[in-house]
Amino acid sequence: KxxxxxxxxLLLAVVVTLSQEINDNKKTRDxxxxxxxxxxxxxxxxxxxxxxxxxxxxxxxxxxxxxxxxTDYCKKLSNxxxxxxxxxxxxxxxxxxxxxxxxxxxxxxxxxxxxDxxxxxxxxxxxxxxxxxxxxxxxxxxxxxxxxxxxxxxxxxxxxxxxxxxxxxxKGAELxxxxxxxxxxxxxxxxxxxxxxxxxxxxxxxxxxxxxGNVLQxxxxxxxxxxxxxxxxxxxxxxxxxxxxxxxxxxxxxxxAKAILYxxxxxxxxxxxxxxxxxxxxxxxxxxxxxxxxxxxxxxxVASKVADESSVFAGGHSVQKIRLQDDEDEPSTVFAxxxxxxxxHYREVFADA
Numbered sequence: 001k002x003x004x005x006x007x008x009x010l011l012l013a014v015v016v017t018l019s020q021e022i023n024d025n026k027k028t029r030d031x032x033x034x035x036x037x038x039x040x041x042x043x044x045x046x047x048x049x050x051x052x053x054x055x056x057x058x059x060x061x062x063x064x065x066x067x068x069x070x071t072d073y074c075k076k077l078s079n080x081x082x083x084x085x086x087x088x089x090x091x092x093x094x095x096x097x098x099x100x101x102x103x104x105x106x107x108x109x110x111x112x113x114x115x116d117x118x119x120x121x122x123x124x125x126x127x128x129x130x131x132x133x134x135x136x137x138x139x140x141x142x143x144x145x146x147x148x149x150x151x152x153x154x155x156x157x158x159x160x161x162x163x164x165x166x167x168x169x170x171k172g173a174e175l176x177x178x179x180x181x182x183x184x185x186x187x188x189x190x191x192x193x194x195x196x197x198x199x200x201x202x203x204x205x206x207x208x209x210x211x212x213g214n215v216l217q218x219x220x221x222x223x224x225x226x227x228x229x230x231x232x233x234x235x236x237x238x239x240x241x242x243x244x245x246x247x248x249x250x251x252x253x254x255x256x257a258k259a260i261l262y263x264x265x266x267x268x269x270x271x272x273x274x275x276x277x278x279x280x281x282x283x284x285x286x287x288x289x290x291x292x293x294x295x296x297x298x299x300x301x302v303a304s305k306v307a308d309e310s311s312v313f314a315g316g317h318s319v320q321k322i323r324l325q326d327d328e329d330e331p332s333t334v335f336a337x338x339x340x341x342x343x344x345h346y347r348e349v350f351a352d353a
Contacts, residue, residue: 165197173205176215184215200235207241211250220251231262236269243274256287272302 168190175187188209194202207226210219224245230238243262246255260281266274279298282291 165194165199168194168197169199169202172202176205176209181215188216200230200233200238203230204235204237204241207238211241211245220245224251231265234269236266236271236274238266239263239269240266240271240274240277243277247277260287267298267301272305275299275302 172187172190172194175183175190178184178187188206191202191206191209195206203226206216207223207230209216210223210226212218224242227238227242227245231242239262243259243266245251246262247259248254260278263274263277263281267278275298279295279302280286281288282298283295284290
């Protein structure tokens with residue numbers, strides 16, 4: 001009984017094992033079949049894709065050929081239509097232009113005829129008016145020309161007066177600066193002629209000529225009159241000369257107040273001698289308050305002028321600047337700072353006054 005049971009168990013085990021192997025084999029066959037089917041399906045899909053791609057390419061080529069043909073046909077039709085339209089438009093435009101030209105020519109002829117008539121009338125009126133205006137203009141121009149000629153003749157006359165006067169002054173001043181007595185005498189005669197014509201510079205040189213009496217006969221009264229005339233005209237050098245005569249009392253009564261007045265006018269007018277005189281008087285307090293600052297302002301003007309002239313006529317050499325030293329304080333009197341040598345010089349120059 002036990003052996004039967006063992007045999008039964010063994011048979012059962014064999015059956016179970018066989019059934020498992022059968023199942024496994026079946027499963028393996030199924031898997032192989034699935035794999036083969038899948039591969040078959042992939043091959044079919046690839047074949048379908050390849051066929052579809054070929055068909056698509058063929059369809060696309062056919063469509064492109066059709067489209068090219070349609071496009072060419074449409075272009076041909078559009079070109080023919082455009083040509084027909086263009087020809088029709090040109091014909092219409094030519095007709096319109098011809099019509100307008102015809103109308104324009106008719107209107108132009110009418111306008112030209114009317115304008116010719118108007119212009120003829122206007123020309124006649126303008127001719128009449130222009131003739132009258134021309135006559136008036138000619139008369140006015142003749143009057144203006146007569147006036148201009150008269151003004152020009154007056155200007156020429158004045159120039160003829162001015163030019164000889166200035167020429168005589170320049171020639172006379174040149175001769176006076178010479179060393180020869182004969183040249184100086186001839187120069188003063190020319191200065192007298194220029195002064196008679198109204199030349200202020202000639203009068204100024206004559207005034208000093210009468211004052212010094214080197215060539216001309218000394219005449220303080222005549223010198224004073226000439227300086228007074230020039231000072232009243234605002235001639236700076238004449239104001240300086242008149243201030244000198246009032247300062248020294250030559251040819252008139254001494255007046256330091258008037259001397260300061262005319263020296264100041266001359267200095268403001270730019271005369272260097274007047275500026276030097278005011279600088280000296282301000283430095284030493286001669287008939288004015290003592291002020292180094294005021295003296296410096298006058299001396300600086302003279303120094304600037306000398307420096308400018310030196311740079312022009314001396315080849316551009318620089319002028320050395322020297323500081324004015326302060327002197328000891330002295331009482332402010334009329335002739336404070338005037339040396340004995342200067343007073344002796346004035347006595348000798350004006351001994352015959």
